[in-house]
Amino acid sequence: MRKTSAELDIAQGELASARSELENSYSQLRKTSAELDNAQGELACTRSELECSQDHLRKTSAELDKAQGELANTRSELKCSQGQLRKTTSELDSTKAKLEDTCGQLDATRVESERLLGCLATSEDNVERLKNELASVRSADAAQLAEIKQQLNEANAKADYLWGEYNSLKNSWSLRIFGRFALRHRASQMLQAIGRSVCRCGKGLLNLMHVRQSTRTKLKNVIYRRLGFCLKTWRGYNDWLMINQIMKSSGLKPGAGLEIPNDLPLTSIIIPVYNNLEYTLKCLQSIYDIKSQSPFEVIVVDDCSTDDYVSELRRQYPQVRLLRNEKNSGFLLTANHGARGAKGEYILFLNNDTEVISGWLDELTTALYNHPEAGMIGSQLIHTQTGTLQESGNLICKNGEMLPLGRGCEPDHPEFSYFREVDFVSAASIILRKSVFDKMNGFDTTFAPAYFEDPDLGLRLQAAGYKNYVMPLSRVMHIEMASYGNTLNSHCERNRQIFLERWKDYLAEHALYETPQAFSECRKFPRERLLYIDAEVPMADRGSGGMDAIFFMNYFLKRGFDVVFHGEYTPGLIPKYTEILLRMGVECIYTPQRKSWEFLESNGYSFSWLFISRIYQAQSFDRLLKKFCPQALYIFNTVDLHFVREQLEAELHGDVQMRKRAAQTKQFELAVASSADATIVISLDEKNLLEKEYGLTNVWHIPQARKVVGRMDGVKRHGAVFIGSAHPPNMDGLRYFHDEILPLLPRDFKLTIVGEALRDVMKQMPEYKDLLDCPQFTFVGFVQDLGDVLNTALLTVVPLRYGAGTKGKVASSMSYGVPCVSSASGLEGTGMVPGENILLAKTPKEFARAICSLGDNPKLWKKISDGGLAFLKNAYNPEKVEAKMDEMLASIRDHRRNHSEWANTPVIPKQEELAEEEATQKQNLERSGPEEQSESRFYNHGMGNQ
Template sequence: MSMTWADVRFMLERARGLIRRGLASVRTRGLAATWARVRRQFARHPRLPPASLYRPAEAPFAPFVVPASDAPRVSIIVPVYNQASHTLGCLRALAEHPPSVACEIIVVDDGSSDQTHDWMTSIAGLRYHVRAGNGGFIAACNDGAALARGEYLVFLNNDTFPQPGWLDALLHTFGIWSDAGLVGAQLVYPDGRLQEAGGVVFDDGSAWNYGRFESPEDPRYTSVRDADYCSGAAIMVPTGLFRDIGGFDVRYAPAYYEDTDLAFAVRARGLRVLYQPAARVVHLEGITAGTDTGSGIKAYQIRNRGLFARKWAEALVGRPAAGTLPSPSTLARGRRQVLVVDAETPRPRHDSASLRMVNLMRLLVGEGAHVVFLPADLRAAGEDTAALRQLGVESWHAPFAASVASWMRAHGHRFDVVLLSRHYVAAELLPLVRRFAPQARIVFDTVDLHFLREKRGADIAGDDALRRSAGKTRDRELALMRQADATLVVSPVERDMLAALLPASARVEVLSNLHELAGSGAPFAQRRDLVFVGGFRHPPNADAMLWFGREIFPRIHARLPDVRLHCIGAEPPTEVRALQEIPGITVHGHVPDLAPYMDGVRVAIAPLRFGAGVKGKVNLSMAHGQPVVATPCAVEGMHLVDGHDVLVAEGADAFADAVVRLYGDASLWHRLSTNGRENIRKHFSLDAARNAVRRIFF
């Protein structure tokens, strides 16, 4: 595409504006802070690949259709003044990738004199409103809000290309964060650099686009978090709240600082202003108003800063000093900062330890902590990493974390508490934490007592070499417990066992599995079959399945020939897969959604012959109201009573008898279902763990 005179003028104006802002920054912030900002602007950072950013194809105008609804949930307000070609691109983006939520699009024309009127009136589905005269951005937005019919308002600049899924991500944030009052998008430049990951406001009322010119994929900018404000180029706010506040404050007319003011007004009502990185919007910053604050409409940015500072003087007290280069540490100021390190990113759909870890981080975030997660293997985990970020967890990985040691050297000073999960992770990390985070309390999370599990496995196998190995694991785990400030175990049984092995000064706390109660699923008469759930990287699960499949299930199948066993779990070994040769057994491997098996299968089994800790498979079934038949090992430390909330059996014949009995006894089934759910609520819910979390981490 050839360069036009308009392009040249834009580049010249941008350069002129950069020079003006640079000189102004030297005067207000000093040379050192200004130079730091210049280096950040021109530093080379990983950008999004150009092909990953959607941009509608440029073409002559032709009529098209935009998303529309007579009963919209969201009203998208696009204020415009000339720049018809940019408005056209924005609307084409909305038309080519329509959101799943019902919406309406309102274009408010603030007195355009170009092709805007002719084009907008030819676009089907668009609500086009022409103002009586030019009043500026604030007036146009407030007019659009008055016309809106949706439950939520979205203010969207016309010089944007919303990326697929952006609107659904904004709305989803309100569904997850009940105290959200305003949610802003991640803004990126057309060249793939980050433009804004929420805004930072300093003590003098000046502001900074957090993450400007850096990589949009940098872990500092990829999690949901509180922001001082979000640029009005792409924000969502409940319609009732916006109207209750009085809309954008007209004292800032025609434009600038109205979005910052709105964010402060939202917070003054006890609600949060959140940045949502999953809502990505390409923004051609400066197209309409330019970038030079010394002339034109951008000059109002300087004037309005003073207005804003006077209006919100009390709220600005204690904010970072002007000229400070924002960092995750300064943004989380005043909050408990907790680092969590595990062997890898937790995968809650694969194993119970991962589910426990994710729910623990949810609890910490809910209690007001800023949580940072670092996987010891430094690998990104796709959807599981993204899911943590949607919970508000700052999740790191390579290449942004080059090594664990270098990352700890750079970030260790931030943390009040460091949680090290699993003994082999803690053994490697504890010296680094003591060196680079000497101020932090170190919490060692055992997940389960590995040495106990290993010893029991060795006893089952009758292997002296395994017993010696278990003894070495025991020595390592106990040494870590002596060095840590606190140790977490998952059951009172393990806590009591350690009391005889550790000095009285060692602090051992119980923080068990964490589950949410699910629906109760289908009734007894509509359920059928048996289910086993457990990841097969965990040796006790493979042993349990082989024992059950070879010795117990044939006894059950002889008495209940129509019953099938569903074996679910990632990475089943060859021996477990071979169980499918036994009539009635299906080995599924990993399944992405367990709900149909939890809600539709009649009986769960937990035939573990060795192990330690608390068994997530038992918790999971009980949380869904699915009764369980288990061995004594499988219910250890879980506050369960045989015949009340679980059936306990030992030996192949006894286990088969218990399964057959429960499968045919509706009264027993209902009793175990009801009492099992109550057990989860009382001992293994997030609410049940809340006091322990406060005691350990705060």
């Protein structure tokens, strides 16, 4: 029972569990039923949406069918358009090709037009220049001739008068008592006047007739020997007499060694010829027309011409030596034949199809004399037909091709107009020492009859240790290929192969360029290049700054640099002065062929050194140099510290604007000096100022280099000399001398003032009219040779009240042994000792006293003269200055600064710095009295230019 009951309980539990599960199932069923109802509702909605979509699809399908139809139509139209496009494209390509051809022709026409316009402009300028020169020469000649005629008429009139006076006195009673004495004195005066007039007239006529120097010397010797008794007061006669006396006391015959016999020429000009007599006659005419100063002979070597050379040459040019080959041998053997018969120390080979230009021979002989290391030196060859360069020397490439430098350019192109080393120069015009030519056994006969004999000679000279140069200032018009015509062309290729085989290894090692194209693409420079920038082209005969610039450039050339020069204020070619640099071997940047910024843009990379003179030029070129030459070492040559001079001038005049300008200059100058690799000053005081007061460590004292000319003894000296350019300190110094010193001197005191620019500028300024009209002042303007003035001067004066640097005028005076009286400004920073080698005058009274003491005390005069010469030899010795420069360059190389510092250093000062400096200067001016303004802490620091 209990068991049944338990089972019943279990069954009931299971039933309850089943019921619970059933209820859960019912609940789930209801939930599922609800979900099914929802799903049916959603299905109905979906069916509705599907029906809508089917309607939209049917619409879209209809639209798609329509679009497909339109697309088919479009494709058809596109095919038609593509056909038309291909046709149009073809026509466009054809038109484009025609347009390119037209543009090419137009560019060529434009280039040719520009070239012709340039040539035309150059020709017009040359014609105009020549017309002006001719007019000026004619005007000068006419004026000189008129003056000579007037002098002759005056001399004749005076002679007639004196002769009449003599005749009237001859029978007078008074003459019997004292006439012989008076007449003798009057006759002596008459003879002196006539002698001077004859000499002046003769000199003028010789200048007009362009007589050679040797002929002038002979005439002068005859006149001085025959008419010396009436030329005793003539300076030239006294110089000639003194030289002859010296030679006589030395056991030499007067005039010995001054004349060159006609059979002993310096240069033998050898002209190989074969027919073309007309060319030869034109060539000879050009040689004799230019009247070279160098003695020469002309040897024409006839290579069996069919022209009548013998009779024609003997008729027109009897002075020419004529040699003839036994048989026709070609150019090479004919040239060697002429060299064997030459008498000159130099031999010059010249083609007969050339016409030489004035200066041609003198430039070559001078260059060869000045360069003992030279093998051959050649002329610049100019095409006769085009007027453009045929060559200005030649390089030889590694592949054996010749590179004629400058071909097609203007003769004055700066890149090809300076004396420089080349591989060889065409034998159309080359000069050599005869000893060197003989040592080389002449032109190598392997290349006979012609071609490649001149480049072969050039390389043989190089291999023997000589250097070959081109002298572009020696110019020759050359027809080219007319000497022997085309008769030798068949040998050209054979000789080319011989030349290449002989020199291929040498060229592989020494040639700069692989091919001529490589030269056109990029220039190569085997030596260090230095860019030298200054205010103007150096004019050594017109100022001390020019002498210094010439010295520096010559120094760098001797040390193996390639030097390139630009003068900011003289951008064009200045014939006399630019040619001095070109002759030295300095490449010059000048317009119109080259502009400085264009040159720097294309060539700045090539410079390893920069040498910039004067702060104003450093400012002008600062950004260009930073941009195009950041790699270069920088040397700043102050010439003098400009801000010191400007401060002294401002304090002297009490001018606020001057003080402001001086403050700006000070900021500029110190910024450049501190950032340069080296800064050059010529005054010891300026070196101390920069180092001690401004903390600069790269300052070098490089004094002015001056050679001692020597003192001329035994001459009568008189008067004083002032030498100066149109520089404000010089003009102020003359005013000071005139107003305060001259009144204290004797009335017969005379001051000779040398300086063309100084005179011309003062003439334009009314405030200096009293100086120009002063009877005790003589303005002689430009003097070619200072010896003409200083050799007879008693003393020189330097009455400067302010300036900077050292004074070249003081060194020039000492160079000739002439004592100098100077203010404190004239000797500061030099190390000169007052009373030993110069006289110092601080006041007008001291100036007058010193001038008079030199005139009255011969012992004092000689002491100061000897002391000055000794000081100059020691302190300004060029060799010592060069040694100092060597030391500076070595120091720069060893301690090169990081050029990024220089590139980032601001040269232009901040405005607040300028304002502060200006305020300080203004306060100093307001609280200083007139006496205090004349003194300054800068007074002992520097001097102005000569």
